[in-house]
Amino acid sequence: MPSIIAEPVIPATNGHPLKAQKEELVTPELSHALALGGVKAEANSTFQRGEKPNVALWVRKDNSIYMREIPYPTCAPDACVVHIKATGICGSEIHFWKTGRIGDCKVDHDLVLGHESAGIILEVGSNVTNFKAGDRVSVEPGVACFECKQCISGRYNLCPKVAFSGTPPTHGTMSRYVAHPARFLHKIPETMTYAEGALVEPLSVAAGAVARASPKLGQPVLVCGAGPIGLAAALCARAAGAHPVCITDLDEHRLAQAKSFGFEHTVKVDLKWTREEFGQVIRDKMGEGCHPEIAFECTGAQSSIAGSIYALIDGGTLLQVGCGKPEIELPIMAMSFREVSIVTSFRYKQTWPVVIRLLNDKVFGDATQLITHSFKLEESLEAFQTCVTASERSIKVQILDD
Numbered sequence: 119m120p121s122i123i124a125e126p127v128i129p130a131t132n133g134h135p136l137k138a139q140k141e142e143l144v145t146p147e148l149s150h151a152l153a154l155g156g157v158k159a160e161a162n163s164t165f166q167r168g169e170k171p172n173v174a175l176w177v178r179k180d181n182s183i184y185m186r187e188i189p190y191p192t193c194a195p196d197a198c199v200v201h202i203k204a205t206g207i208c209g210s211e212i213h214f215w216k217t218g219r220i221g222d223c224k225v226d227h228d229l230v231l232g233h234e235s236a237g238i239i240l241e242v243g244s245n246v247t248n249f250k251a252g253d254r255v256s257v258e259p260g261v262a263c264f265e266c267k268q269c270i271s272g273r274y275n276l277c278p279k280v281a282f283s284g285t286p287p288t289h290g291t292m293s294r295y296v297a298h299p300a301r302f303l304h305k306i307p308e309t310m311t312y313a314e315g316a317l318v319e320p321l322s323v324a325a326g327a328v329a330r331a332s333p334k335l336g337q338p339v340l341v342c343g344a345g346p347i348g349l350a351a352a353l354c355a356r357a358a359g360a361h362p363v364c365i366t367d368l369d370e371h372r373l374a375q376a377k378s379f380g381f382e383h384t385v386k387v388d389l390k391w392t393r394e395e396f397g398q399v400i401r402d403k404m405g406e407g408c409h410p411e412i413a414f415e416c417t418g419a420q421s422s423i424a425g426s427i428y429a430l431i432d433g434g435t436l437l438q439v440g441c442g443k444p445e446i447e448l449p450i451m452a453m454s455f456r457e458v459s460i461v462t463s464f465r466y467k468q469t470w471p472v473v474i475r476l477l478n479d480k481v482f483g484d485a486t487q488l489i490t491h492s493f494k495l496e497e498s499l500e501a502f503q504t505c506v507t508a509s510e511r512s513i514k515v516q517i518l519d520d
């Protein structure tokens with residue numbers, strides 16, 4: 119059974135965290151992963167340089183999570199040290215905790231989780247000229263090489279050497295102080311909260327998907343799944359001009375949240391429906407002339423994928439965002455005879471500046487409605503427990519630090 123192990127955080131004395139043995143805390147894996155992120159844990163790393171202990175949320179391959187202090191990071195020449203002020207918990211973190219893997223990506227060694235973060239810069243590396251201490255930033259977690267063909271052609275989300283925060287073997291951002299390459303930090307304006315800065319990551323997944331489908335003004339759109347990614351996809355599609363927007367889910371509470379964002383239609387899915395029935399329900403709901411032209415599939419569920427294909431108009435596009443079973447059956451001939459295309463979308467590229475601007479200018483309305491729960495860094499275990507407690511009805515749970 120997966121369990122949460124609360125390991126005692128190394129206590130602080132007189133405001134100064136206790137030193138611990140380097141050997142105990144900087145394992146070869148940690149050192150390697152920190153180096154991948156552009157930051158190498160050096161022999162003289164100590165705990166003293168932050169004002170508070172650098173506590174971090176770890177996952178272990180035995181399906182447990184725990185908190186443990188890590189060294190204050192050393193700032194590599196091209197990196198900045200950021201005091202992380204807000205981090206959202208993503209479904210992928212729950213997968214790493216509960217199942218120890220996502221596809222072939224396995225938790226082989228204890229790993230610091232987290233990739234949806236924003237904070238304030240404490241230190242800048244010697245080569246960094248575009249940031250200074252005190253700048254407020256949102257962290258782009260996928261550190262690409264910028265040397266390979268994909269990176270050079272602009273598709274750096276497909277970089278085979280990407281080091282993605284909180285995804286094995288790279289440590290994540292769920293610690294108080296994190297070093298991160300400056301190239302993957304983006305300033306956020308004074309008018310934006312750190313909680314909003316941490317929403318830039320899930321909104322970027324959605325913005326990446328919307329960029330792949332390019333909905334046009336007045337194009338009817340279906341969004342399957344009213345989780346954080348589905349809701350973010352609906353917000354981005356609407357911002358791009360899509361109308362009307364219909365959102366599905368199995369869960370009434372998530373649909374109620376979708377309604378509070380003002381989307382035109384919500385549909386509670388019945389898993390007994392055939393794919394044809396699913397398609398008809400959506401078409402009836404959206405009305406003649408407004409059958410969906412694009413479906414953003416954000417559940418990964420077989421039935422939802424197949425149903426979307428039947429909901430779409432002839433010539434429509436299924437934009438697959440959700441990750442489900444590694445192999446899914448598609449009604450390929452029905453798609454073929456009706457020229458229904460399928461397009462996939464993986465993470466994001468060049469989305470941060472746009473999403474920050476749209477978020478700050480309230481183009482999405484009040485996107486902070488996605489955040490249902492907030493916890494202090496020291497309460498990270500409780501934050502994770504909240505994500506898996508159905509009665510809590512969480513959507514986006516964030517971990518905040520003063």
Ligand SMILES: NC(=O)c1ccc[n+]([C@@H]2O[C@H](COP(=O)([O-])OP(=O)(O)OC[C@H]3O[C@@H](n4cnc5c(N)ncnc54)[C@H](O)[C@@H]3O)[C@@H](O)[C@H]2O)c1
Binds near residue numbers: 343346368372
């Ligand atoms: N492509 C990418 O780059 C990328 C990035 C991040 C997340 N994802 C994936 O996007 C998906 C959504 O992420 P999330 O954080 O919102 O997940 P989530 O689990 O919080 O939300 C999924 C929602 O889908 C609903 N759902 C499940 N089966 C359904 C069905 N048959 N019909 C209708 N609704 C159904 C659930 O009730 C839930 O509300 C996940 O599969 C995640 O792995 C993809």
Ligand SMILES: OC[C@H](O)C(O)[C@@H](O)CO
Binds near residue numbers: 282
């Ligand atoms: O938002 C980005 C996603 O959560 C990641 O791709 C995840 O699957 C871990 O690698």
